[in-house]
Amino acid sequence: MIRYIGQRLLMMIPVILGISFIIFSIMNLTKGDPARLILGEGATLEAIEAKREELGLNDAFIVRYAKYIARVAIGDFGRSYRTDAPVSEEIFSRFPTTFYIAFLGILFATLFAVPVGVISAVKQYSAIDIITTVVAMLLTSMPGFFVGMLLILSFALMLRIFPATGIGTWRHFILPSLSVASVTMANFIRMTRSTMLEVIRQDYVRTARAKGASMRRVIFTHCLRNSLLPVVTVVGINFGVQLGGTIMIEAVFAIPGLGTYMINAIRQKDIPAVMGSVIFAAIVAGIINLAVDILYAYIDPRVKSHYERFTKRGRRNAQRS
């Protein structure tokens, strides 16, 4: 298992290199000189030239990329062009905010979606099922920022229960989390429903029913565990993506999280800040995916035995060669 985790972590490296290369190229295609951006419009040509030299902007593109990656490898994400603060400090100070919103959002979505999906599958084609399907459909069709605006309008401006913008108390996190939940929930409901439908039709369920077990018992003891596996994956992937910054939702609620940091950095062509946050998001998503796969192995013994066989075979092949 440890060997497997090591392999997976190593496999993340080429992906992160690829992502960082793409974003680095895109940001460097941009018109506008970072040195001029830092120094402002009034700067002299000599000052700009000196700054360019200091930032290493006069090197060839590929040299700059290689230097950047070499620094990232030892954990140095550089300093923001705009504020001159270390990018890693900025990211770590903003991460908790984004984490709370993403975590609460995914939690709300899962707690609501799984029971609803199960009921919808068990009572297929009933009124509940049809209403659920239509509501899920509607939720996937609404942009998250619009749901956020509706929540602000009703719960903050009209009912005055929760604050509309900013962070501070737990109350600030409720509406943004609900917006995240609404975007992801529909996906979870559909997934739970369709895997549950598949499992219900299996032979062992019929056998259990034939032996006289009640439907409730069959669903809780036999179906749920098997049908939740794919749901765990979808929940995990969504959590990983949301941790990278819920850009639109942070924009609606004026939340100083990773998403806001990223979009401001992109707008201001603050290359170190953009690169740092993108690489950070990719690493977090990769780690969450890995955690989901490990969790999978613990829930499903079949998957675990597959990994063990896989690593054993790998060892045997290594000995042979």
Add this chain to the structure above:
Amino acid sequence: MPKGASKRGQVQMTWSRYRKSKLAMLGLVTVSVLFFAALAIPLFKDYEMAIEQDFSSRYQPIGAGHIFGTDQFGRDIFIRMVFGARISLLVGIATVSASLVAGAFIGAAAGYYGGRLDEILMRIMDVFLAIPNTLLAISIVAALGQGITNLLIALAISQVPSFARVVRASILTVKEQDYIEAARALGTSNARIIARHILPNAIGPIIVQTTLNVARTILNISSLSFVGLGISPPTPEWGSMLADAKPQMLQYPHLILIPGAAIAITVMAINLVGDGLRDALDPRLRN
């Protein structure tokens, strides 16, 4: 068997299965109405009417004169909504067509030739897929600058990998069939086999993906415009209308409810068509 007959048969069968779903038909009717309105609006109303400000008639309520009222600049909201539909649908379809062509090219080459080429192309696509869609689009827009064309390019690039994957997967499923072998034995060229024999038989999942991607693109257009990186005012785009109306939403809720509903209805209708097509093209997938 004459070729035309079998083709018509398949289309008819798909249609008769599609028609059975009420939700799918509702989606189709809605999409058709929106599409027709979006194409026909310039014949009835001048585009200037959606742009020109008239401060004597600001914030008119819903009702007579203006069906949906007027906005903070005195412009008729209904006219702006229909021109907005025109922008969303046309940009959405253009974006998806562009990425479909590029994705089909990459996916077809990878799936058909396999081997090292497949490996390289798909690894590159995986890296692109690992970058969240909106983030990739935002950084491309930031690099290219704002504007409808640049938005189109950015959104198209960010969707190429998903098309490449679907096309590749579809091709792999039909590649090993006997009739492909037969065509090859007859000396048919590779390009012709892909275009004439493989793609038509692998088209189902591609059509479904295309439809669903149009819906997703419309969401992305409005999201990017909302944060000021897409289509900017005064162009009547739904997302930027929402951003404009946000400060006054308590006093004039209809200013956000109408564009929001327009996005939701359009996207939902297209999604319904996509789901209906998926069920009709491959009944085995139905739950």
